[in-house]
Amino acid sequence: MEKSIYKYILRHTKKDQVYLVLLTLASMPLVYYSLEIPKLIINKAIGGGAGLFEVFGYEITQVQYLLLLSFLFLGLVIINGGMKYIINVYRGVLGERMLRRFRYTLYNRILRFPLPHFKNVSASEIIPMVTAETEPLGGFIGDSVALPVMQGGLLVTYLSFIFVQDFYLGLAAIALYPPQVYLIPRLQHKVNQLSKTRVQKVRKLADRIGESVTGIADIHANDTGHFERADISRRLGGIFGVRNEIYRRKFFIKFLNNFLAQLTPFFFYSIGGYLVLTNELSLGALVAVLAAYKDIAPPWKELLKFYQITEDIRVKYSQIIEQFAPDGMLDAKLLEAPAADATQPASPLTGAMRANRLSYAEDGVARVDAFSFEIDADRHTVILSRDGSAGDELTQLLARLLAPTAGSLSIGDADLNALPESVTGQRIGYCSATSRLFNASIGDNLYYGLKHQPQVGDGDNNGAGVDKNTAAARKTEVKESLASGNSTQNIDADWVDIGLSGAADADEFRRIVLDIIECVELDDELLTLALRTEEDIDIPERLAGEIVTLRGALTEQINHIESGALVEPLDPDQYIHNLTVEENLLFGTPKNRVPVADFLAVNPLVKRILDSSGLRRDLAEIGLELAGLMVELFSDVPDDSELFEQFSFIKADDLPDYRRILSAAGGVAAGDGGDDKTGDKTANIDALNPQQVARLSAVSFQLCPARHRLDLITPPVQAKVLAARKQLMDELGADNAQIRFFDRNRYNPGMSVQENLLFGRITYAKGHLQPRVTETIKNTLKSTGLDREIMLAGLNCPAGAAGSKLAPNAQQKLTLARALLKHPDILIVNNILSGLDGKSFARILDRVIARRAGRNLTWALNDPALAAKFQQALVVEKGKLAHNDSPQALAESLENM
């Protein structure tokens, strides 16, 4: 990257800057004329006296002349404004493009950072550098050339005018420029250094806050809130101190500038006045010079301000790029795809892996000390490191995630460290306990290792049915990306290269995916997730039909667990006690996937039904009792308590509002120990305005009798809800655009697959039997063969941030599956699944070994008892290669010891 921001700007925007300067210069005569014409209007058209005026050979009257000049002035104003608009937009676009380019370059460099560098810098330090700190650069880049040209030009023009009037006054006008030019940069230099310190301090602060966020549980568990606050206070104080100093110096510079600017008129008045008195200068000339000097001030001020901004930006730029040029960055060429045909998969790596005095040191400590070994392409090798040392480094060296500090590592004839990432990343698989899952669907995470390039060109030919608007938008996107030096590849394209997995077609790919999921024993968890998730996981139509068909048989199976009360069926003629009031009313799911409460709140038909049936009033009365109970129960609960989130009908922030509503209603509240203390509810509701009544009814919408165990939904209210439900269904009809009603003969994508299968809710009182219900469903699905199809749909479940929706072991299983799916020539597994019990681990290990028969598998683990499953054993102890032989030989040597 260019060391100076000007070099960077010129390299990428030379043409644009020239264009901008030309535009600016072209606008100057127009500015001049827009000043000249008013003078003509006043002096000639108005002050010139009556008579005829000659314009381009035509004689016109004074009024016509005045109008001509006035319209000319108006025309110039419009043209000037238009020019300014064009220049400003051009500057803005230029700046933003460069900002986009700069951020993209920085991100690119992050991808090239050597892995150990991330031990020294944290995400919370890097992120603001790419996002917030680069922000002012965009504005500056547009101004960087055009502004000094424009303001400098104006300054030179005005100064020339003064010099023409009187040489000595000209000298007086610029007499104070040299001290300003000398002093200001020196003062500014100190401010720059302080700015640098400030930026560093803010970065550190961001880092510490980031640590507090990630370590929040430890702060609470150790009661170190005071300690942490003291630390943050010290850091904030440090930033305050620096800023304070910056302000004092910055405003001193401002003071100095203002003072010097006012000192010049002092010279004009005293020296100029003296010259006028001694008749060496005319009064008119002095007045003209004073007027011209007034015009000099703004461009000079602008130039000084620009200088200050330039300095500020220069510091910011150099500070940012310093952080993005660590030692040992991956060669940019290795990161780029081979130019020939990027859409073709990389050719396989063949031959044995050979390490020759392979070494890796960190902070001067040898972690891998001169290892020499050979691993055959089709061998299964175990790396044992009992003291936990070097397993990480050795496996990462083999996966080319680390670069050796000495020695060499080759595969066949190729030097591993000279291979492009398109080869290593496609042909070598690596997973470890810290392998990351992304916040996307489980499937997206599983296929992550297959997404090297868009599958059809840049993905733009993908899907023949792309409409005109999309195609045009995509064209603009590509054009802009090119202008900013960004990637032009289409993120919406199909990136999954199923061929890498060894599959010939989509059907085979699905089979391989399911086999791998079973291989790593992720099937059970995936099926559970697919069954229980509330997300719409795109169940194919045929499968949906089969699920509906299965409902009857499954109800029988469930009755075997416990007959009767286990599942409450979704009967359209019954009030369902395990649904909330709003779910009972809607008796379906909104088609636009908004939450039921939001749907009900805005739907005019629902509003009408609620009001005409009197249900709103009943619900408001119940809401009044509920609000009273919530105020009573939750008033002492801290606002940030999880209890609010999980159980309260009213958010912590809204509690005071409901207190007011309660007091407006006469302070009647449920609670204080009795069912009978509700008083005259009708009178209370009447005291409230319609908005308050609506809020109270919204509270009771969330009530679920079976879950909350509050006998508030009485049989008459239930009957009204049923009548309202019926009216809603009748008025909308079964096939409407808004609600998908619960229908025994139809699949409902708004419900989980499990609820679709049960066509009912597991009762809250039998919630403890949920696992057995799920187990029964799974067995039924397995017997019908539908489990694999549902699992495939389950891949659409979101994995959550960092895979948080999956248990830690399942997360690691998924990363192992991801590495297996790309069917790499070399598969390196680094100490994964250590949280599993020994039996399960050994079982998965056996399956993976079987799956990798005839292909390389290199697995780092700690238990020597498992070594016998492999053909070769490397033992690492304290950074040295202590053993490289067959596992049998290792076992013998261990016995001898």
Add this chain to the structure above:
Amino acid sequence: MVVHKEAMQLKQVPLLSSLDSKQLKLLAFTCEVFDFADQDYLFHQGDASDCVYVILEGETEVVGQDADGMPVLLATSGANSLVGEMAAFAGGVRSAGVRARGAVSALSIPNQRFVELITTNPQVAMSVLQDLTRKLAETSKLVAKLQDEIETRKDN
């Protein structure tokens, strides 16, 4: 309201009797109540512990395993008693199973809530301590008795 009745019943649970009615109502409102059929397990020995149960109605049996893995009845507990609290403290797995003898209704308090109750209410903590001490004393007596028995058998 049912929650009020449950709160009044929780007052009868010795460990929770020192809580005021508002705290008990909040506890009842924020916990689930499960209905167990006869011989249904509340939890099995070796299960990961996630909650403590307060028996609201019915009777439960504490079941261990003998050397051959066969179930052995260790104790019974009736209404207003607390079960599963040991694992909540130890944070591990259930040391014994508990199953319903006849129909049982039980309030399930998540471990985290239970520990919170104890740490924020010294009276509750004291009661828990007394209860555990009593259980420890009973176990010690049993151990002493078993040792005696072993000695006698050896002598014979």
